[in-house]
Amino acid sequence: MPRAARKAQMLAVAEEVFAERGYLAASMDEIAERVGVSKPMLYEYFGSKEGLLVGCIDKARTELREATEQAVIGAADSPESMLRLGVLAFFRFIAERRQSYGLLRHEAAVTVPSAVEEIEAIRRQQTDLMIGWMGMALPGADLLELEAAAEILVGSCERLAQWCERRPEVTPERATDLLMTAVWTGLSSRAGN
Template sequence: MPRAERERQMLQVAEEVFAERGYVSASMDEIAERVGVSKPMLYEYFHSKEGLLLACIAQSRAELREATEEAVLGATSAEEALRRGLRAFFVYIRERRQAWSLLRHEMALIGTGASDEIEETRRQQTDLIAKLMTGYFGVGSPLRVEATAEFVVGACERLAVWCERHAEVTPDRATDYAMDVLWTGLRERAQ
């Protein structure tokens, strides 16, 4: 099997095991067994269990960014860009529950490099939202743009956690809920 394909397989299985058992309880033995490789091969690719976790988080971050960026392409208004970006996020967390689980269980990862990776995911989304806002809104100072983007990211994270408890809430419905609150505060600043 080509190296890139084997690595994708290892990451997929590791994501499943980390999501099922949590980082601390997950074992490299179980991951290797499920993948059908030796434990030393996992270490050859990722150097450590933490290295494997970091690779899983980095992959999830890249996928989330790609989904969000693609969703807002061609948006013709601030409202449309916000709605599309929010929907992409809620679709991602619904369709990639295991990846989302890794990103949201950061308290168990404090003291590991993973907590930095998770914060980098937030930073990525905040930067993307701030960039979009600058193009669509008369937002004022860069500090205000960043504060508003941080608010959007934090609010959406909490709504996503709430959605986990309410399986009946679809990505479209979650987007509507978020837009009801967020767009009300942003509408007046749209250009």
């Protein structure tokens, strides 16, 4: 199997095991067995169990960026639709990975220092995407205001995603509607809508 495909397989299995057992209870032996490789091979690819977890988070960050970019690029025809599509892509991404998202948010963020850095990198990535999209939609806008709005949006999305964990009946579409109702009024005044 090519190295990239093997690495992707290891990450997918590790994410499953971490989500099922929790980071602390997950074992490299079980992950290696499920993948069908030796434990030393896992260490060769990732260095440690922590390195494997960080690899899972990094993979999620890449996938989230791709999902949000694809949702917005070419499909958005106004600042509001740009924001709505990006937010909806986030909530769909979280809903599809509910168990893994819960693990990262609860356990890994507390027990693994390098995971905290990776999770913060996801927040910065999404904030930077929002700043870029709002900058295109609001040419000439004050950068400080764009940065603040992006931080507010990312924080709001994260908190609402946590609320959705407790309210599984709330769909990604409903969560998006709730967020847009709460934040679009202020942003639309800047967009001239």
